[in-house]
Amino acid sequence: MTLPSYAMNQASFPEMYERWLVGPLFRPWAEMALDELELSSGDRVLDIACGTGIVARVARERLGGAGFIVGVDVSADMLAVARAVEPAVDWRQGNAGELPLPSGETFDVVVCQQGLQFFPDKPAAAAQMRHALTKGGRLAIATWRPDDEIPFFRDLRRVAERHLGAIADQRYSFGEAAPLEALLRDAGFHEVRSRIVSRTIHFGEGVPFLHLNTMALVGMSSLAKELGDHERKRVVEAIVSESASVLQPYTIGSGLAFELSTNLATAKG
Template sequence: MYGLARCAGPMSYALSAEAAEFYESTFVPALFDSMARRAVGAAGLTPGRAVLDVACGTGAVARAASSVVGPTGTVVGVDRNPAMLAVARRLRPDLRWLEGDACALPFAAGTFDVAISQAGLMFFGDPVAALRELGRVAGRVVVQVPGRLSESAGYRALAEVVSRHAGPATGDLLSVYFSAGSPAFLADLMDQAGLLVDRFETWTGATRLDSLDTFLAVELLPFGALEPDVHDRIVADCRTALASFVSPTGAVAAPIEVQLVTARALPGARAGGPVGMLSG
């Protein structure tokens, strides 16, 4: 679930070109496509609207938004990871992709109708500043993040196995992905950013992959070069710990809680910030 270098700060996970391609071909259809459709549905888009996808990765949300706003609409994706953006450009060269910082978006206030950020907030160096920027450049803000690790059974089991064999510090790296998943924490961030929450939804999705081996190849990617014996112990332990999420055919469906927030900037909160243009 990692590899998404988002907002300047301590939590940056940069993928190589090969890893970004693997991410798009494997993990996006496993989970992020379904999440993207949900986020775009919550945004209330119509043809002709202007949409900004912040922390766009390989462009799952942008592609879903484009199918709704159509040729008369505008879709722009922003991310800090060049490898992710290269995949996004290859898949949809007709959309605009920019390398940039979520905490300093290069657009004038009110440039977009909707700004959407999926699975990026927990990686932003300053999440309040990033949310404030989303509210500055768009009339509506949609934020979707993984929920609580405690309520995401498949990932909770994986985190316990990783911590047991690779140490708590390595296990904490997986926990970071769920670090923005508390409803109270999200509500506080929105309030600090001057955003008025219109809707807060908690739902349960699932990461669906063809085998446990594929699931582990994706989820262990951010840990880099684990010692071979540690990696082997994690994989062996997971065959037992994650057995209840594996079907008779070998396919995996790992439950994950998701938080989806729709908000808008409070009056007077959209002034200031960088000035930019869609053209160029």
């Protein structure tokens, strides 16, 4: 199975992602994207790179049985969690560059939240999105802004880089609006627009978040491939410990609050 290079292939990562990250970090933007798309009864919705399924689940909450919702992800482990949490969605394993859709299957709404930056062939993925969308259908894509604009994540990366050398953090690797808009125009979408949206993210528990973020950073470093399990664990612990000073200004009790920004691109089929 092809997986993004940030530790999604660790057996427990999808459960931890769902347990600790989805509520504070992904649900608010899923709600915002679906607000923007103005779902209406009967809509057919496709969630690409659905992960553990938050966009599809929010769509399901809004449409109930009066909609048809498909979630696609390359990771069987992420989909296993998605399926366990919400069996009513049609979860399918597949690659965004070659969507697992039978010939002629189309959707009124296509969403890709924080997935596009991981796709190796973005034009192929955009073409597949275009193909999957009905004429006049609505598309929304979110990609985080570059982490150089997000001091909290930039400074946590810098701590990790002291141990691991330069880290190309894939999560923030497609952060400029212009290439995102160009990708969609080149794929033939209409009414392509994008805006930057920022909000304050609140974590009730800072410690699990820091561990997960550190595991992700270690997983993305080129040095990580050379580390055995024991050494990797030691490096994660050292980075977590040294990150305390970065976290300090963002700490509220046992929780955290920090600013985060995303591009939100919308278009029509």
